[in-house]
Amino acid sequence: MSPPETEQEFLARYDPSGFEHPSVSVDVALVTVHDGALRTLLIRRTEHPFRHHYALPGGFVRMDEGLEQAAERLLRDKAGLHDVFVEQLYTFGAPNRDPRTRVISVAYFALTHIQRLRAAAAKRPDTVLARISVPWEGSADDPVTAWLEDDELPLAFDHGTMLGTVVQRLRGKLDYSAVGFELLPERFTLRQLQQVHETILHKPLNKDSFRRRMLATGQIEATGEREQDTAHRPAELYRFLT
Amino acid sequence: MSPPETEQEFLARYDPSGFEHPSVSVDVALVTVHDGALRTLLIRRTEHPFRHHYALPGGFVRMDEGLEQAAERLLRDKAGLHDVFVEQLYTFGAPNRDPRTRVISVAYFALTHIQRLRAAAAKRPDTVLARISVPWEGSADDPVTAWLEDDELPLAFDHGTMLGTVVQRLRGKLDYSAVGFELLPERFTLRQLQQVHETILHKPLNKDSFRRRMLATGQIEATGEREQDTAHRPAELYRFLT
DNA sequence: AAAATAGTGTCTATGAGACACTATAGT
DNA sequence: ACTATAGTGTCTCATAGACACTATTTT
Numbered sequence: 001m002s003p004p005e006t007e008q009e010f011l012a013r014y015d016p017s018g019f020e021h022p023s024v025s026v027d028v029a030l031v032t033v034h035d036g037a038l039r040t041l042l043i044r045r046t047e048h049p050f051r052h053h054y055a056l057p058g059g060f061v062r063m064d065e066g067l068e069q070a071a072e073r074l075l076r077d078k079a080g081l082h083d084v085f086v087e088q089l090y091t092f093g094a095p096n097r098d099p100r101t102r103v104i105s106v107a108y109f110a111l112t113h114i115q116r117l118r119a120a121a122a123k124r125p126d127t128v129l130a131r132i133s134v135p136w137e138g139s140a141d142d143p144v145t146a147w148l149e150d151d152e153l154p155l156a157f158d159h160g161t162m163l164g165t166v167v168q169r170l171r172g173k174l175d176y177s178a179v180g181f182e183l184l185p186e187r188f189t190l191r192q193l194q195q196v197h198e199t200i201l202h203k204p205l206n207k208d209s210f211r212r213r214m215l216a217t218g219q220i221e222a223t224g225e226r227e228q229d230t231a232h233r234p235a236e237l238y239r240f241l242t
Numbered sequence: 243m244s245p246p247e248t249e250q251e252f253l254a255r256y257d258p259s260g261f262e263h264p265s266v267s268v269d270v271a272l273v274t275v276h277d278g279a280l281r282t283l284l285i286r287r288t289e290h291p292f293r294h295h296y297a298l299p300g301g302f303v304r305m306d307e308g309l310e311q312a313a314e315r316l317l318r319d320k321a322g323l324h325d326v327f328v329e330q331l332y333t334f335g336a337p338n339r340d341p342r343t344r345v346i347s348v349a350y351f352a353l354t355h356i357q358r359l360r361a362a363a364a365k366r367p368d369t370v371l372a373r374i375s376v377p378w379e380g381s382a383d384d385p386v387t388a389w390l391e392d393d394e395l396p397l398a399f400d401h402g403t404m405l406g407t408v409v410q411r412l413r414g415k416l417d418y419s420a421v422g423f424e425l426l427p428e429r430f431t432l433r434q435l436q437q438v439h440e441t442i443l444h445k446p447l448n449k450d451s452f453r454r455r456m457l458a459t460g461q462i463e464a465t466g467e468r469e470q471d472t473a474h475r476p477a478e479l480y481r482f483l484t
Numbered sequence: 485a486a487a488a489t490a491g492t493g494t495c496t497a498t499g500a501g502a503c504a505c506t507a508t509a510g511t
Numbered sequence: 512a513c514t515a516t517a518g519t520g521t522c523t524c525a526t527a528g529a530c531a532c533t534a535t536t537t538t
Contacts, residue, residue, distance in 0.1 A: 020305050021265055022263065022266050023263055024263070024264050024266060049249055060261070061264065061335070061346070063264060063344050064337050065337065066335055088333065093266075093308055093309035093348065094308050095306050100256045102306075104303070104309070
């Protein structure tokens with residue numbers, strides 16, 4: 001009987017091509033809140049499949065990069081953005097979700113404020129900043145729809161479902177995490193923060209207790225500065241800590 | 243200039259082997275709570291890599307099955323269990339997490355009660371039912387350790403991190419979801435349910451308000467039956483609704 | 485002055501924790 | 512009778528909502 005194989009010997013002998021592999025992609029839902037609606041950056045596809053449909057920025061994972069790293073690369077290459085909040089969302093792997101071949105997609109979501117997202121979308125002619133419409137109440141797992149003014153944009157692949165999952169995740173994390181602050185510029189008023197929360201949760205919130213709750217978290221700090229050019233009393237600007 | 247290609251023509255021409263693909267596996271953390279500790283089913287590896295280490299039940303995703311479907315197949319084949327609660331956990335894709343080749347693992351977690359898990363482990367000589375020890379407080383993203391009596395079991399790959407992520411997920415979902423009930427048999431006492439919660443959260447809970455809170459959810463129903471063979475007043479047995 | 489929103493103080497309703505008490509099984 | 516845990520009633524405290532009121536800006 002031959003001596004037992006060492007791990008080095010085993011690895012040298014290992015051949016990963018023995019069976020068929022799926023493709024793995026990363027798609028990034030780049031989302032913000034503005035003017036009472038969730039908005040996301042979509043790319044108009046010029047190639048099959050789903051030609052002339054709209055897709056999240058995405059691409060295949062390279063063999064030598066991590067998943068979050070791939071998400072950040074795609075944000076840079078396809079949306080021209082860096083240093084934004086990124087978090088893994090869910091992995092979508094239905095066998096027929098891509099008509100080309102088996103593609104498993106690890107979806108991420110990224111958050112910024114409207115100014116950065118608008119600037120990013122304006123630089124690329126093939127991108128649009130679409131409004132997300134949420135056609136369900138509660139916590140269904142159904143897809144959302146994307147709109148540009150009054151036109152519905154057809155979404156490629158299962159990207160409507162991915163965006164629906166983002167909405168659910170944002171609603172779930174709003175209370176106990178800092179996602180609300182990621183959707184606003186560095187300095188913001190409490191009213192702006194409340195509008196972000198109200199838009200995500202899709203319900204009005206009590207002004208007084210919202211204010212109390214936010215200040216009680218210790219996560220924000222008054223800057224002493226005030227809003228400019230308001231048609232009424234200017235609110236104090238706050239800053240998110242850490 | 244040639245006429246534009248149709249989607250059918252494009253798909254017929256599409257060749258997925260144009261670039262290197264990673265492998266995709268599914269690993270399932272099969273977890274229960276018993277006797278004041280989280281427990282999980284681990285498989286002792288007899289092959290490289292990580293020979294003689296302990297691993298979650300796992301395997302490669304087949305080209306024609308969905309991800310959750312793969313998780314259920316692995317639970318059946320490697321643990322002999324079917325019809326258990328299964329939910330996607332997180333996707334782990336560090337380029338070097340598997341020494342053989344690039345393997346992206348979609349991790350799931352599954353929940354049952356101790357009796358089913360003990361029976362499943364007893365049937366397979368290569369499995370153990372390990373106790374999980376959580377060496378951090380709060381919500382760190384660090385790995386946990388696995389123990390059999392007083393012996394620490396070395397964990398394969400990043401499976402200690404996966405189990406740590408399960409602990410965090412359970413802690414997060416306990417309050418607003420039904421995961422607590424999935425860890426108990428069909429009929430259970432409120433004391434048992436409280437012990438499950440206390441074990442997951444790793445802190446004592448107030449008996450009175452726990453009882454009130456659970457009954458107020460409307461998710462459980464008194465059966466009229468009572469515990470048997472107790473050395474004290476027997477508690478009423480409750481049942482989880484839907 | 486009028487309009488509009490910012491920001492504060494106080495009352496009330498609700499839910500959790502604390503605690504005392506009663507109930508019911510085995511030994 | 513004793514012990515141990517089940518289960519109930521009540522008080523208190525913390526927090527959210529409701530509401531009234533004052534403050535500060537532009538027009």
